[in-house]
Amino acid sequence: MNEHYLDLPISTASARxxxxxxxxxEELVSHGNGCQAIFVALEADPECALAQAxxxxxxxxxxxxxxxxxxxxxxxAAWVHAAGxxxxxxxTVSAITAWGAGDTATAVxxxxxxxxxxxxxxxxxKLCQVLELCRGDIAGMVRTxxxxxxIDDRDGRSLGLHAFAxxxxxxxxxxxxxxxxxxxxxxxxxxxxxxxxxxxxxxxGLPFEARALLRAHAPGWQRCSSFMLTHNWWxxxxxxxxxxxxxxxxxxxxxxxxxxxxGHCQDQMNAVALLARLELAGVKVGRRWDDxxxxxxxxxxxxxxxxxxxxxxYALARGGYDAAADSLVERLTGRSLTxxxxxxxxxxxxxxxxxxxxLGPAQVLVPRLGGSNIQKAxxxxxxxxxxxxxxxxxxxxxxxx
Numbered sequence: 002m003n004e005h006y007l008d009l010p011i012s013t014a015s016a017r018x019x020x021x022x023x024x025x026x027e028e029l030v031s032h033g034n035g036c037q038a039i040f041v042a043l044e045a046d047p048e049c050a051l052a053q054a055x056x057x058x059x060x061x062x063x064x065x066x067x068x069x070x071x072x073x074x075x076x077x078a079a080w081v082h083a084a085g086x087x088x089x090x091x092x093t094v095s096a097i098t099a100w101g102a103g104d105t106a107t108a109v110x111x112x113x114x115x116x117x118x119x120x121x122x123x124x125x126x127k128l129c130q131v132l133e134l135c136r137g138d139i140a141g142m143v144r145t146x147x148x149x150x151x152i153d154d155r156d157g158r159s160l161g162l163h164a165f166a167x168x169x170x171x172x173x174x175x176x177x178x179x180x181x182x183x184x185x186x187x188x189x190x191x192x193x194x195x196x197x198x199x200x201x202x203x204x205x206g207l208p209f210e211a212r213a214l215l216r217a218h219a220p221g222w223q224r225c226s227s228f229m230l231t232h233n234w235w236x237x238x239x240x241x242x243x244x245x246x247x248x249x250x251x252x253x254x255x256x257x258x259x260x261x262x263x264g265h266c267q268d269q270m271n272a273v274a275l276l277a278r279l280e281l282a283g284v285k286v287g288r289r290w291d292d293x294x295x296x297x298x299x300x301x302x303x304x305x306x307x308x309x310x311x312x313x314x315y316a317l318a319r320g321g322y323d324a325a326a327d328s329l330v331e332r333l334t335g336r337s338l339t340x341x342x343x344x345x346x347x348x349x350x351x352x353x354x355x356x357x358x359x360l361g362p363a364q365v366l367v368p369r370l371g372g373s374n375i376q377k378a379x380x381x382x383x384x385x386x387x388x389x390x391x392x393x394x395x396x397x398x399x400x401x402x
Contacts, residue, residue, distance in 0.1 A: 009121055011051060012086045018046035025055055030123045030158050031190045032229035050086040053079035054094045058128060061100055064266045066303040072101045089119050096125070105132050113145045120152045123159060130162055134169075135306055135371035142166035150179070157186025161194030168197055169374055173204035189221050192229050199236050203375065212240035228267040231258050235271040239278065239375070247284050254279065254289070263296045266309055273297070273312040274379055276319075281386050294320020301329055308371035311341055311380075318349030341366055341380065348383050356387035 011019045021042035028035040036059055042052040057075035060068040079094045086094070096111035112129035115122055126149035133142040143166045150163035160183035167176035180201060183194035195218045202211035215237050222230045234257035241250040259272040272293045279286055294316045301313045310333060317326040326346055333342035340363025347356035360383060367380050 009089065009119060010087060011049075012090055013042075013046045013049040013052070015042075015046040015049070018042040018049050018052060021045065022049075022052055022055065025059075026124050029059075030127050030156075031187075032192050032225050034224060034226050036226070047078070048082045048085075050079045050082040050094055051090045053082065054090075054097045055124070057101060058097050061097070062131065064303075064305045064309060065300055066305065069101060069305075072097075076101050089115060089122065093125065096128075100128075100132065105136055108132055109136065109138065109141060113141070113148075116145050116148050120148050120159075121156075123149060123156060123162075126159065126162055130166065134373070135308070137369045137371055139166070139169045143170050157183045158191050158194065159183075160186070161191045161197055164194060164197035165200065168200040168204060171204075173201040177201035177205070192218070192222060192225050192233060196229075196233055196236065199233075199240075200373065200375065203236075203240070208240045208243045212237060212244065215240070227262040227265055228271075231261050231268050231271045234258050235275055236375075238275055242278060242282050247279070247282055250275075250282075251279060251284055251286070259289075259293065263292075264299070266300055266306075269293065269297050269300065269316070270309055270312045270376075273316045274376060277315060277379060278382065281382055290316065290319040291321075294322055298322060298325060301325055304332060306371060307333070307336060307338060308376075311338070311345060311370070314342060315345045315349050318346045338363075338366060344387070345380075345383065348387055353387045353390040357384065357391050360384035360387060 011022055013019050013022075021038045024038040025036055025042065027033065028038060039052060039056045039059055042049060043056055046052060053075045057072035057079065060072040060075070062068070076094070076098050080098070083091050083094050092111060092115050096108050096115065099105070099111060100108035109129055109132050112125045112132070115125040116129060119125070126145060129145045130142055133145065143163075146159070146163035146166040149159040152159060160179045164176045164180035164183060167179060177198060180194045180198035183191050184198065187194070195215065199211040199215050202208070202214065215233055219233070219237070222233055225233075234253050238250040238253035238258060241253065254272070254275050258275055259268070262268050276286055276289055276293060297313045297316045297320075301310070301317060304310065310329060314326055314329045314333065317329065330342045330346055333339070340359045344356045344360030344363055347353070347359060360380065364381060364384060367377050370377060
């Protein structure tokens, strides 16, 4: 045994490996850009099961086929050395193994059990929330984060996890209280709590206050992972749009949302969703779809996550990658997402009647998708735009007749 993380022992004889694992945990929980520290731990002690499992988890968060390929040997190595690990560490290896196999239901169940027994384990709580969100399991998010938040005197970032879950569960006022407590406890190390507070303020109909809160914390985001950096700026752009600053929103896209890691799936999703909303607001985005779509192409055949694939699909169709878009429609149809797939492609190609007819009935599918309430609202917005355009066209033809 060596260094502890929040009173959780780490099974390694290497002080360097233990220190690197603690750094990785801190960076993961705080959405920092230093998660590569886990590879320092592997270099120092390749026989550390926890380090191997955490490295696998880092690859799995890429949500790509290549990430799964890279995770597989780390998972195998973790099991080879699991005999010398603690029970918590072995349970972690098991949960990440299920995740790597695509069995996210089992992974969530096992991560949740870890948090129930060891509520200090914020890595397990964070990874569990990632998967719960991808599965659309809002009740599960509230339950798991609530167990972690029960030890808020130890680390306020558990409160940020719980705040986000509460907001997604329609409890904006309570979510805001938890988020503000989390920010007070970790004012510079909890961008997720800042994000949760913005969500809650948006749900309360306070976009000006939400924008002000995020602007106040924006200087600290340079230490964030590309997802957290671009996603919080994505929210700032949406609030700017809502408050009538369309030029500012477009500038946020160019300066902060698109270009940090163009190959990363979450950055691509942020870009697709913001470009679509900019166009819905009447903003001319020029050739920006060309660049986004070109970077989406390599990930579009992975089939890791429905929510991501639907964003990829819209980008491919808007960027003119018709063959790739049609192929993805076929694959999404096989996953019972026909209406959403056809509706998105139709809207992207300007066939608003077909889009309205497909997207309307398909709205019932949206709650089971991953993503936050604000992210999922895009599908309703595209449907509403399709109906508006279809109605306007019908009125025009009627008048012409």
